[in-house]
Amino acid sequence: MAQGKPPGGGSVTVRFVLSLILAFIGLFSLLALLTGYDFIQQRRLDDAGTSLYLSLAFVTFLFVVFNIVRTRRGFSLTTVVPSKVLSVVQCTQCSFKQLKNFALGDYVTKAEGKCTQCGNQTLFVSGIFTEAGKKR
Template sequence: MSERKQSLNPIILILLLILLIFIFLSNNPKIQSELPLRNSNLTMLLGFLGFLLIFLALLRLLSRIPSQPKKTTLTVIQCTKCAFKSIRNFQVGDYIPKVVGTCPSCGGPFQIEAIYVEEKSPKRKSFEPF
């Protein structure tokens, strides 16, 4: 993917340069009279280069793979006597009414109360088309 990303940059820069040259040529009447191209051909060429540039930018934007959010499964453990709570990573064999030990504060039974998945979405970067 990084090789393709690097190969698109020179193409877009060259197209931008050609587009700027043709815009300069179309606005300068002295140079325009010496060109073999007629005004309609020059306008059509400018339009084609503009559409090509937009198409390449959209193609690059759509080819990005969205990143998947990181998911972690957590287990909530709670004491049945004093309501002391603890959260830890999920372990194979965890289920909701399972007693997993004794409470560190009162010594009562520690029981699994909830198991849930938490998604950590990556921070979005600013828009960078090129």
């Protein structure tokens, strides 16, 4: 029988390396942006050169940010963690109500025996629900 393994173990590593490269390019483009700003301050460039220089740096930086966000989303494409399931135990004769962890064999209307509050054999499971699932 084939065993389940995490999705794309190899591709996760590749994506991690790509992210590192992207981060490096991002840093490089950020420095380029600052340098371009520095050039403007020192008036070392003509208008066309400054625009081209800053545009390239800006577009590169945006591209890197966009790709890192995409890669992060790829990493977080995950399973819904099995959430906690609770059984509501209620008494039909008094106001007694209690929440307990769902146990295998529990079902709605299942008799749960004696009520600790009124002493009657009127406890039953009135509902079973799950707490909101969290994404990993």
